[in-house]
Amino acid sequence: MPELPEVESIRRQLDPWLAGHQVLSSNSHASAKFAPAEEIVGMTIESVKRRGKYLLFDLDDNREMVIHLGMTGQLIPVKDLSDPYLRAWWEIDDGTFLGFRDVRRFGRIRIAVNGVYEGTLAQLGPEPLSDAFTPEHLYAACKRSTRKIKTQLLSQKPVAGVGNIYADEACFRSGIYPGLRKITKDQARRLHDEIRNVLLVALGNGGTTLRDYVNAEGKKGQNQEFLLCYGRWNEPCLICGTVLQRTVLDGRGTTYCRNCQSR
C-alpha cells in the first residue's frame, strides 16, 4: 500500500517528466472515481507535488488534479493502452503516455479548484518530515481523541502520510502498543522520532514493495528487506526473540511484540 515514502518516490520521478508539459488527450474507466482524469485535457502540468499520500498535479487555470493511489494504484509510463487494469491514461505532449493502473480500484482522482480541498485531504495533519511536526504537536493531537493510537495515526490527522506498514513499524520501534488510547509525553516523543525515522529510511530505500508497489519507472522498492515488524507475525522479535503477535485493531491487521511494546 503506497504510503508517504512510496508516493514521494513516485512524485520525484513524475515531476521532472511532466512539469511544463501539456496533456493532449485522456481516457478513464467508467467509474466516477476515475472520470475526473479527463477534465485536464488541454491543460499544462506545472509541477507534481505531494501532501501526505496524495499526489497534487499543479495545473494552469488554478486547478489541481488530486490522485490517491489507494491500495494498488500505480502511476507509470504505458505503451499498451488495452491493459485491463488501466483506470486512466493521459497523453503527454512529449509523445509519452502516463497511466494510472489500479487492480483493486481503491484509488481515486479528483479536480480541486483554487486549492480548495475536500475530505481527508482538507484535514490532513502536518508533513512528518517538516518542522511543523514536533513531539509536542503529536502529543497534543493524540490527547484530543480517545481512539487507539494506531487508529489515530491512520486517520491522517495527527500526522500525514502514515499507513498500516509504517504505523506498525513506528509503534514497534518506539515500544508502544498500538492499541493504547493514551500515551505519555515521553511516548509521544519516541513515536514522533520513530515515525520520522521509518519514513526517512523507507524513502532512502525507494519504498516498500510487498506486492503491487512500483515507482514511476515501474521498479520495485527495497524497504521490505528492512521491516522489523510489519508482516512478521509468528516470527521472533528481532529485539527480544518473543514470537510476534497478530491482532486486528479497528479492522486493521496489526503486528506487535507483546514483550517490547508496553500496554
Place this chain on the structure above:
DNA sequence: ACTACGTCCTGCGAGC
C-alpha cells in the same frame, strides 16, 4: 462532534 463499523474491489491463499 466524535467513535465504530460497514463498504468498496479483486487477486490470492487456505481449506475442502
Place this chain on the structure above:
DNA sequence: TGCTCGCAGGACGTAG
C-alpha cells in the same frame, strides 16, 4: 487438481 470462501486495506459513508 479444482473449486469456494474469506482476507487484505485507505478513505469515506453512515449509524449511534
